[in-house]
Amino acid sequence: MEDRSQTPILVIDDEMDIRELIADVLEQAGYPCVAVADGKSARSEMENTAFSLLIIDLRLKGEDGLELARRIRANSTVPILMLTGKGTESDRIISLELAADDFLMKPFNIRELIARVNALLRRSSMLNQHHQSHVTEQYECLKFGDWVLNLTTRQLESSSGESVALTFGEFTLLEVLAKHPKRVMSREQLLTGLRGVESEVFDRTVDVLISRLRNKLEINPRSPRYIRTERGVGYSFSEPVSHLM
Known part of the structure; x- marks a missing residue:
């Protein structure tokens, strides 16, 4: 099968069976993939290669996966999918609060893994295309x-710059909220805007991001x-929003 992207996905999981399974599933779905066992190897790979998505196990040996994700997030906006075990709800909340864009609980369904990967990469690709189409044009902004x-x-700036x-x-x-000012939106509507696909989701994902x-x-x-x-019901964006070009 042909690669869907020239930019690979990086998988970081210290369980060899899981690591190899994820890599095989991604490659069969057409995604190039690099799989490593720890944070040190991940950082080494990232020094030389640009990745389209990171899949990180929350409980890595030697270095906590959440700490690794937090360090990466400090310098990069690459989408992060966090893998969590049968831990407490607080583990998943903390991972979303600090670094992750989505999470998937082990043991996971292969179809759900691919669905979440597809959704994250599709949104990322659409955003990149949108950015490239505006390289020689004025910036499109929402002011509130x-x-x-x-x-x-894809930057947020204060009035002071x-x-x-x-x-x-x-x-x-x-972006979803600001494009619909004064409109009450349910969590389901916001999750649809976030993922673009229907899948089982963590009930507090929207609450944590809010x-x-x-x-x-x-x-x-x-x-x-x-x-x-x-x-x-959900949430609403209460301030007036003006569209700037």
Whole structure:
């Protein structure tokens, strides 16, 4: 089968059977793949190769997978899919809060793995194409309150010009909300905007991303100005939004 992308996926898992299974499944689906057992090997690979997606086991031996993801996220917006075992809900919440764009619990269904990989890479590809199509044009931006969300460069800037780092999932969710101001959106609608495919999802994914966005957008996250909770329904973007070119 032909590769769907020239840019490989990096798999980091210290369980050889799982690591080899994921690599085989991805390659059979047409995705080039590099698989390593630990963070040191992952960092070495990333020094020489650009990857389209990282799949990281939460509980790596020697170096915690979450810490590895956090370090990577500090310098990169590459999509991260976190693999979690039969741990507590808090493990999954923390992984989403700090670094990951999505998670998948072990043991996983192969079809669900491919569905999540497809969704993350499809969104990433669409965003890259959107950016490339605007290289010689004016930037497309959404302005609200004290912020400007640049849809072309995928950056959030304050009115003072300070850039605020957003993860892949944070940016995508903020874009969905800001494009529908004053409209109440359910968690299901927001998850559809985030993933673009129907699949079993973690119930608190949207809540965790909203919390992360509030911590970055709001002066007082407990009394939000921009993203309001509509109890029993979902969320709404309460500020007027102007479209800039």
